[in-house]
Amino acid sequence: MTPANMTIDATTNEDLFLDYIESRDVSLRNELIERYLYIAEIAAKKFAGRGVDYEDLYQVASLALVKAIERFEPERGIKFPSYATPSLIGEIKNYFRDSSRVMRLPRRDTEQLKKMNLYIQEYLAEHAVKPSPRQIAQYLDITVDRVLEVLEMKQADNVMSLDSALAIGENCSLGNVLGQEDESFEQIENHDFIRYCMRLLNDTEKRIIEQRYVGNKTQKEVADALNVSQMQISRMERKILAKLAKVYRK
Numbered sequence: 229m230t231p232a233n234m235t236i237d238a239t240t241n242e243d244l245f246l247d248y249i250e251s252r253d254v255s256l257r258n259e260l261i262e263r264y265l266y267i268a269e270i271a272a273k274k275f276a277g278r279g280v281d282y283e284d285l286y287q288v289a290s291l292a293l294v295k296a297i298e299r300f301e302p303e304r305g306i307k308f309p310s311y312a313t314p315s316l317i318g319e320i321k322n323y324f325r326d327s328s329r330v331m332r333l334p335r336r337d338t339e340q341l342k343k344m345n346l347y348i349q350e351y352l353a354e355h356a357v358k359p360s361p362r363q364i365a366q367y368l369d370i371t372v373d374r375v376l377e378v379l380e381m382k383q384a385d386n387v388m389s390l391d392s393a394l395a396i397g398e399n400c401s402l403g404n405v406l407g408q409e410d411e412s413f414e415q416i417e418n419h420d421f422i423r424y425c426m427r428l429l430n431d432t433e434k435r436i437i438e439q440r441y442v443g444n445k446t447q448k449e450v451a452d453a454l455n456v457s458q459m460q461i462s463r464m465e466r467k468i469l470a471k472l473a474k475v476y477r478k
Contacts, residue, residue, distance in 0.1 A: 240458060241308065271316040280324065284323075292315055
């Protein structure tokens, strides 16, 4: 537990998680959220400019961050950023998927569309031509404008599957010819960004980041190596990450 004479700000992230898991104190959870909000900012920034407002993505990522904090188990030896980042990205991708689903028609429109399709098929089979909108309107006892409206809804709901066969080759589907994102480009971009950020740090800051996130060392181990207190390392790490997050948002 955190000693009574020690402020929350001076508590390491690891100890703060242990305190929250034991007490479930809302103030401790809010402090954890504040300390790790930069992860939500980075995740939202990564998907910005793809047809969804940044603020919406940031809200989705922030809610996912709260869920990750609730589920996190420090005893597994995994650092929280490594644990939470995939969850936040997954939630954002789910949000994109849900936002892009095909329009769902109201029941009244669906019923009229079914009747309309049945009449069109029967008329086509008997006369070898499709009925006009006026003929459909007379059959269903609705206006011509309503017929045109329902037909337009039908077109909006008619989306080609990625498995649909194309005429350009045998066993070739739409999904086969769509481009895919090359992960190597993202890796190169991330590598260049990291190199740029490291140039902005002094030697001590570089050493802290390298030992914490490359060497996977604890704050105490880094503090012992630099002959400083763990509290100093915690403060410096927070400042460094805040600096890098600010650079990323530019």
